[in-house]
Amino acid sequence: MNSFFKYFTDIFNGVKSLLKGMSVTGRYFFSPGSIVTQQYPENRKTLKMFDRFKGEVIMPHNEKNQHHCTGCGICANNCPNGSIEIVQDKIETPDGKKERIIDKHIYHLSMCTFCGLCIKSCPSNALSWGQEFEHAVFDRSKLTKILNKPGSSIIKDITE
Amino acid sequence: MKEVINPPVRNIEDEEYHINIGPQHPSTHGVLRMVVSIQGETVKSLKPHCGYIHRGIEKMCEKDTYQQIIHLTDRMDYLSAHINNHVVCLLVERALEVAVPERVQYIRTIVDELTRIASHQLWWGCFGMDMGGQTCLLYGMRDREKIMDIFEESFGSRLLHSYYTPGGLMGDIHPNFQKRVKEFITYFRKKIHDYDNILTGNVIMQERTKGVGILTKEEAIDYGVTGPIGRASGFSCDVRKYHPYGVYDKVDFKEILGTQGDTFSRYMMRMHEMRESMKILEQLIDNIPAGDYSAKMKAVIKLPAGEYYQRVEAARGELGVYVVSDGNKTPYRMKFRSSSFSNLSALDHMSRGFKIADLIAIGGSLDYVIPDIDR
Incomplete structure (x- = not known):
C-alpha cells in the first residue's frame, strides 16, 4: 500500500516540477517585451559602443x-x-x-x-x-x- | 592428419571497451580528450589526456615583465579573468611591500565577485545544457550579459580585461559603475528564482544528479580538490576566509559547506555562492572610498631575489602562483597552480561505477575550463 501511494505521489511531484519550469518559459514566451537580443547586422547604424571600448x-x-x-x-x-x-x-x-x-x-x-x-x-x-x-x-x-x-x-x- | 584447433570462446560481456570522449565533444567544454574504459554502459576507468590547448604560458611569462604577465593570466581561466590578474598583482605588491590604496582594494573585491557570479551563471547554463535543457543556456547567457555590459563600460572589454596592474588598476571605474551594479543585484535577485524553478526543482535533473559522482571529504583533500567542488564534500577550503586578501576580512559572508559530495551538492554549492557574492557586493558597492586608482610604482618592476607564493579563490577553486625571482625584471620561473587541473584529477575516481550518461553530468558539475588545465 505504501509503495503504491509513493508511486502516485512521485508522478504528481514530477509533473508539478515540470509545470513549474514550463511556467517560467511560458511567461517569457508570452511577454515579448523581455527579449534582450540585438538584431546585430540590421542595427549597425544605431549601434554605439561604449566610450572605453577597446576596438x-x-x-x-x-x-x-x-x-x-x-x-x-x-x-x-x-x-x-x-x-x-x-x-x-x-x-x-x-x-x-x-x-x-x-x-x-x-x-x-x-x-x-x-x-x-x-x-x-x-x-x-x-x-x-x-x-x-x-x-x-x-x-x-x-x-x-x-x-x-x-x-x-x-x-x-x-x-x- | 591435420589438427583442428578450436578458437577460444570470447566472452564479450566481460571485455572492456574503450571509447574516446572528445577532443571535440560539446560536453567537454573545450578540447579535452577522455579515454573511457566501459563495460556495457558502466565506466570502469577514465584517463584524461590534456595538452590540446597548451600554449606554454608559464614559459612565456619568463620573458615578460610583471606588467606584461597580467595579460597572459587572462587567457588561462578566461571565465575568471579578473581573479587571475589579481593573484599576480597581489604577489608583486607583497614582494615589493607596496601599500595599495583602499579604493583599489574595494574595486578589486567588487569586480572579483562580479566575475565569480558571471562565471557561475555561464556554468549554470552549460550544466543545464549538459542535462538536456537548452533553455538554461539561453537564460544563463542573458543574465551574464548584464555583467558583461558593466565590464565593457568600465574596462573596455568583455572577456579578457587586463584591468588590474601591479600597484593598482589600469584606469578608474566608470561613473555609472555603482549604479549599474546596484541595478544588476536587484535584477538578478529576481532572476535567480527562475533558475531554481527551471532546473533546481526539476525532477529529471534531481534524479540524474542525486547520489551520482560521490567524493568524500577525505578524497577531496587527497586529490587537492578545492573551490565549490571541495566545499560540496565538506572540505572547508575558502581562501577568502583563511587567507583574506582585498577587503574580504571586512565583509560578512558565509562559507557554505555541503555534506553529500554528490553532483547535486556541487550544483547547490554554486547556487549558494552566487547569493553570497551578491551579499558581498551589496555591502561594498556603496562604500567605495575616494582616492587614487593606483599606487605609485616604478616603470620597471624588479622583485628582490627569492621565492614567492600567493593564492586567491578563483571561481573554480584555489589559484596559486609561485615565482622564483633572481632580481631581474622578468621572473626566473613561474608556476601556476590552477584549480581546474587538480579538480580534473578526481574525475576518474568520481565517475567509476556510474553510467556513461552520468559522466557527462559529473563533468558538467566539475566546471573545468580547458585552457586553465593546459595553460
Missing part, C-alpha cells in the same frame, strides 16, 4: 593633421607581443640641429591582445582606443596599419 589602437590627429607622437618607442618596448614597430626618421631643424621624428608607427592588429600597456605607458598620450570592432578582412596584410597619417607632423606647442 583597436588609434593615434588621434587634430584638424591640422598633427599628432602627439614623438617616436620614442616606449610603446613598442612595453608591448608584450611585438605588435608595434617604430620607424624613425632624422630631420634637420632650421637652426642646424639634427632631430629624430617618427616616420612610421606600424601597428599589427593581428598580433594585438588589447592589453592597453602601450596606451598607458605613452609619455605624451599620443595613442588611444578606437571603438571600431569589425576587423574581419579577406587579406591578412590589411591588418597591418600605419597609425600616423601621411604628411602628418607633431604638435610642437603644448597649447595647440
Whole structure:
C-alpha cells in the first residue's frame, strides 16, 4: 500500500516540477517585451559602443593633421607581443640641429591582445582606443596599419 | 592428419571497451580528450589526456615583465579573468611591500565577485545544457550579459580585461559603475528564482544528479580538490576566509559547506555562492572610498631575489602562483597552480561505477575550463 501511494505521489511531484519550469518559459514566451537580443547586422547604424571600448589602437590627429607622437618607442618596448614597430626618421631643424621624428608607427592588429600597456605607458598620450570592432578582412596584410597619417607632423606647442 | 584447433570462446560481456570522449565533444567544454574504459554502459576507468590547448604560458611569462604577465593570466581561466590578474598583482605588491590604496582594494573585491557570479551563471547554463535543457543556456547567457555590459563600460572589454596592474588598476571605474551594479543585484535577485524553478526543482535533473559522482571529504583533500567542488564534500577550503586578501576580512559572508559530495551538492554549492557574492557586493558597492586608482610604482618592476607564493579563490577553486625571482625584471620561473587541473584529477575516481550518461553530468558539475588545465 505504501509503495503504491509513493508511486502516485512521485508522478504528481514530477509533473508539478515540470509545470513549474514550463511556467517560467511560458511567461517569457508570452511577454515579448523581455527579449534582450540585438538584431546585430540590421542595427549597425544605431549601434554605439561604449566610450572605453577597446576596438583597436588609434593615434588621434587634430584638424591640422598633427599628432602627439614623438617616436620614442616606449610603446613598442612595453608591448608584450611585438605588435608595434617604430620607424624613425632624422630631420634637420632650421637652426642646424639634427632631430629624430617618427616616420612610421606600424601597428599589427593581428598580433594585438588589447592589453592597453602601450596606451598607458605613452609619455605624451599620443595613442588611444578606437571603438571600431569589425576587423574581419579577406587579406591578412590589411591588418597591418600605419597609425600616423601621411604628411602628418607633431604638435610642437603644448597649447595647440 | 591435420589438427583442428578450436578458437577460444570470447566472452564479450566481460571485455572492456574503450571509447574516446572528445577532443571535440560539446560536453567537454573545450578540447579535452577522455579515454573511457566501459563495460556495457558502466565506466570502469577514465584517463584524461590534456595538452590540446597548451600554449606554454608559464614559459612565456619568463620573458615578460610583471606588467606584461597580467595579460597572459587572462587567457588561462578566461571565465575568471579578473581573479587571475589579481593573484599576480597581489604577489608583486607583497614582494615589493607596496601599500595599495583602499579604493583599489574595494574595486578589486567588487569586480572579483562580479566575475565569480558571471562565471557561475555561464556554468549554470552549460550544466543545464549538459542535462538536456537548452533553455538554461539561453537564460544563463542573458543574465551574464548584464555583467558583461558593466565590464565593457568600465574596462573596455568583455572577456579578457587586463584591468588590474601591479600597484593598482589600469584606469578608474566608470561613473555609472555603482549604479549599474546596484541595478544588476536587484535584477538578478529576481532572476535567480527562475533558475531554481527551471532546473533546481526539476525532477529529471534531481534524479540524474542525486547520489551520482560521490567524493568524500577525505578524497577531496587527497586529490587537492578545492573551490565549490571541495566545499560540496565538506572540505572547508575558502581562501577568502583563511587567507583574506582585498577587503574580504571586512565583509560578512558565509562559507557554505555541503555534506553529500554528490553532483547535486556541487550544483547547490554554486547556487549558494552566487547569493553570497551578491551579499558581498551589496555591502561594498556603496562604500567605495575616494582616492587614487593606483599606487605609485616604478616603470620597471624588479622583485628582490627569492621565492614567492600567493593564492586567491578563483571561481573554480584555489589559484596559486609561485615565482622564483633572481632580481631581474622578468621572473626566473613561474608556476601556476590552477584549480581546474587538480579538480580534473578526481574525475576518474568520481565517475567509476556510474553510467556513461552520468559522466557527462559529473563533468558538467566539475566546471573545468580547458585552457586553465593546459595553460
